[in-house]
Amino acid sequence: MSNLLKRVYNKILEKIERLESDPINQARVKMLVLGLAVNLVFCAFTIPIYFFYGPRLQFLRSLVVFTVGLGLIFVVLKWNVWRGVSHTAIALLTLLIWSNLVFYVQGINLPTIQFIFIIIVYSFYAHGLKWGVFYGTVNILPVIIYTVFDGQQYFSLNVSPQKINLPAYLFVVTYNFGLIIYLHYHFFKAFNLNIVKLTEAGLNLKLLNQRLQQSMEEAQRSSRAKMDFLSTMSHELRTPLNGVIGLSNVLLLNSPREDQEENMRILKFSAENLLTLINDILDFNKLNSGKFEMEDIPFNLYLLLQNISAGLRLSAQKKGIQLNLDIDPLLYNKMVYGDPTRLTQVLINLTNNAIKFTDEGNVEIKAEVIEHSDHIMDVRVSVKDTGIGIPQDHQKAIFEPFTQASKSTNRKFGGTGLGLAIVKGILEKLGSQINLISERGTGTEFFFNIKFSCSDTDGDIIPAPAIGNKILNKRTSLGELKILVAEDNPINVMVIKKLFMAWNIQPAAIAQNGIEVLEMVKSNNFHLVLMDLHMPEMDGYEASRQIRQLPDKEKSSVHIIALSASVSEDINSKVRKAGMNDYLPKPFNPKDLQEKLSNLLLMQ
Structure with a gap:
């Protein structure tokens, strides 16, 4: 028999868990169903007692409560309307209290107080603050009314108080105390269990967030490392390409034979295609990493x-x-x-x-x-x-x-x-x-x-730089420009020299690092510095900053064009902040450099 009841109980619990996923609501449904089930047991004891010992009205009331309770359990498990059933059960208990006051006891006895306490506790646990206050007020009201009229007149409808025999009274009082204990025990057990689960979930979430943070930091480090690697590889790939494309341009400027010109153009075309592929990969990577400069x-x-x-x-x-x-x-x-x-x-x-x-x-x-x-x-x-x-x-x-x-x-x-x-x-x-x-x-x-x-406007596409032009007022040809080439790569130096020779320009000086650049600018008057950004000892950024701080205004305002094979996402802003006037990426088109040199003359 006990095994059968246990199986029925477990099936009911499984059904409740399927009805509600929230742990608190599961506890509320369990409290309702088990409370109704206990009510059936309660009525099963009181019905025969009232049948044999009276009073008859208590027998009828217990019979009605048993029947209604059985129907409410069926409704909950069948249609999952536990909130409506719960309100119905509270309403029936409220009627029980008022009927005790009006018909049966015509006063406030211990079971009545117990029922009031049960309703207040259950309504708060099952339905929250608002309903708890509402049902609590409705059920405290008879106590207040009785207290007001006590000693003057009884609040009654001319119905004599009903006699309750001692066994039934003792059973009702004991049952109510047990029900009060059960309500607190069950709900706080569910409440504590939920707190434990929330605490565990919080700890797990904290650990998950820590792991996620670590993963994000690792991903960011990996992304930065990838960008650094691509930037370095880009510089290393573009530097020799600068030599290939630059020498191809130089050879094409030297009036080659027809067969040589065809070979040079094929060489240049292939190198430029390779450069395009490199640039596409780098641009795509910068777009994905959110570091695309606009x-x-x-x-x-x-x-x-x-x-x-x-x-x-x-x-x-x-x-x-x-x-x-x-x-x-x-x-x-x-x-x-x-x-x-x-x-x-x-x-x-x-x-x-x-x-x-x-x-x-x-x-x-x-x-x-x-x-x-x-x-x-x-x-x-x-x-x-x-x-x-x-x-x-x-x-x-x-x-x-x-x-x-x-x-x-x-x-x-x-x-x-x-x-x-x-x-x-x-x-x-x-x-x-x-x-x-x-x-x-x-x-x-x-x-x-x-x-x-x-x-x-009728102006230029981009306003011309304002500094670095004081000593060019009488210049009429590129050949008269005094240019300092700051470059540590010998192939790039050779390419620039050959281009300048084709334009009748003789570089005034060659510097292999930033320190040499600074010393040469201090001791000479140059029209232009072609500044490689990546050089040993001192890079082009620092060399430019120190040039701009020179006390001689003519030397400090020398025109500086940055040259670099780097593809750093903020290279333009870094060049400007360092005080340089312009920037050309390597490999550069000779026409672009020639145009910048011509613009430098025309600024006067």
């Missing part, structure tokens, strides 16, 4: 688009296709604010792709003003081709890194598959997004919208 400077969008088109037109002509440029007249003489370097990178990437995947027809770069006001301009930029197109099911995938439309595309056209991923990342940094319209065999159009702050 600028907000004024530039002429009209001129920028013209320069991009002019630079890529030769590639299109070699494939026998036209490269067209369509610029909205509203952009003429408009200065906009943004990052011209990154915007150029996006457009060159998209246009190169369009040229690469187009065998006949044309490629068009178009800039159209969608909306504009005095200070804001919304521009739609598109690159459209008549090439092979992109299948619909591959159009999302091409923006994922290391992905191309198909394996055959990779075999035929090559590439890392990073270009469009970088384009997407840059445009997101610029507050825009890349869009695509394409059909296989008919062509592709990439387009994006960018909002620029703008102003009307």
